[in-house]
Amino acid sequence: xxxxxxxxxxxxxxxxxxxxxxxxxxxxxxxxxxxxxxxxxxxxxxxxxxxxxxxxxxxxxxxxxxxxxxxxxxxxxxxxxxxxxxxxxxxxxxxxxxxxxxxxxxxxxxxxxxxxx
Amino acid sequence: xxxxxxxxxxxxxxxxxxxxxxxxxxxxxxxxxxxxxxxxxxxxxxxxxxxxxxxxxxxxxxxxxxxxxxxxxxxxxxxxxxxxxxxxxxxxxxxxxxxxxxxxxxxxxxxxxxxxxxxxxxxxxxxxxxxx
Numbered sequence: 001x002x003x004x005x006x007x008x009x010x011x012x013x014x015x016x017x018x019x020x021x022x023x024x025x026x027x028x029x030x031x032x033x034x035x036x037x038x039x040x041x042x043x044x045x046x047x048x049x050x051x052x053x054x055x056x057x058x059x060x061x062x063x064x065x066x067x068x069x070x071x072x073x074x075x076x077x078x079x080x081x082x083x084x085x086x087x088x089x090x091x092x093x094x095x096x097x098x099x100x101x102x103x104x105x106x107x108x109x110x111x112x113x114x115x116x117x
Numbered sequence: 118x119x120x121x122x123x124x125x126x127x128x129x130x131x132x133x134x135x136x137x138x139x140x141x142x143x144x145x146x147x148x149x150x151x152x153x154x155x156x157x158x159x160x161x162x163x164x165x166x167x168x169x170x171x172x173x174x175x176x177x178x179x180x181x182x183x184x185x186x187x188x189x190x191x192x193x194x195x196x197x198x199x200x201x202x203x204x205x206x207x208x209x210x211x212x213x214x215x216x217x218x219x220x221x222x223x224x225x226x227x228x229x230x231x232x233x234x235x236x237x238x239x240x241x242x243x244x245x246x247x248x249x
Contacts, residue, residue: 001239016127016249019160019200026231032239113238117127117160117246 002033004111010041011060012052017045020117021063028070035074035111036067037104038096043081046093064093078104121154122146123237127249129161130170130179136162139247140183147190154241156187156194157234158226160249163201168223184223198228 005024009017021036028034038046045060052059067075077096082089089098108114124143128135146153158165165180172178187194196206201222202215208222222228238244 014249015203016160022199023159023231023234027235030232030235032235113244115238115244115246117248 002110002112003027003035004107004114005034005036006108006114006116007036007038007042007045008040008116009045011045011050012055012057016117017042017060018058018063021045021060023115023117024072025063025066025070028072034070034072035076035107036072037076037078037107039078039081039104041081041085043077043085043087043092046077046096047087047091048093049091061093064095068095076104076107119150119152120243121152121241123154123157123234123241123244125157125159125234125244125246126162126165127160127247129164132161132249135247135249136165136183137179140179140186142245142247144186153190153192154244155233155237156192157237158194158196159200159231159234160197161204162247162249163196163204163206166196166201166206166223166226167221169221180223184225187223188225192225194226195229195233196222196226197234198230201228 007020011017024034024036050059050061075096077092077098079098079100126136126139130136165183167180170180206222207217207220208228209220212220
């Protein structure tokens with residue numbers, strides 16, 4: 001099965017961002033083909049140099065770093081969401097590919113299962 | 118075999134009406150002769166697994182209503198163990214493991230991992246997520 005996770009929450013406003021990523025990792029651990037696409041405020045999860053430890057929180061980048069270890073290499077960020085938020089392409093998680101909204105739409109069309117929290 | 122649906126619930130009983138809507142939906146699934154593959158309580162919805170909630174007499178105790186619905190229809194209901202432990206919903210074996218003094222998970226529900234959701238999505242004809 002080809003799973004696509006649409007990750008759209010900012011990293012620290014609630015635990016949903018982390019729990020959605022955990023779901024993607026768990027799905028990959030059960031031998032499913034997993035793709036992840038960060039859209040809307042979800043792109044804030046990808047910004048490098050976060051210092052969640054200043055608030056005694058777990059840095060979301062630790063979970064992002066686990067993606068390749070679970071063989072999740074299809075990691076996408078929606079270009080429009082990145083630009084709207086004033087984020088530069090070179091500030092983003094190195095394994096993420098920046099693709100436009102139309103390409104995200106194609107990913108959704110091609111996936112067997114699309115999950116968003 | 119009737120069509121089967123896997124249902125994920127994310128919201129708790131008090132913050133918004135999502136888990137109420139999810140319960141009404143689940144009841145309608147059964148009433149329409151379809152099958153619930155599995156209920157998976159994740160994120161804040163794990164609080165619906167507590168058997169210690171007390172509500173006023175003029176309103177429905179939503180955690181109790183979920184638990185009764187599950188029991189009456191003999192449904193497979195999983196509460197995500199990682200989400201639950203964080204939020205103080207715990208069964209007797211986990212209470213022993215982490216040396217807690219009490220436990221509160223409803224009898225009709227079970228603590229388990231996300232693999233149970235993946236399995237349900239793979240096996241069900243359809244799946245739906247009720248947001249937080």
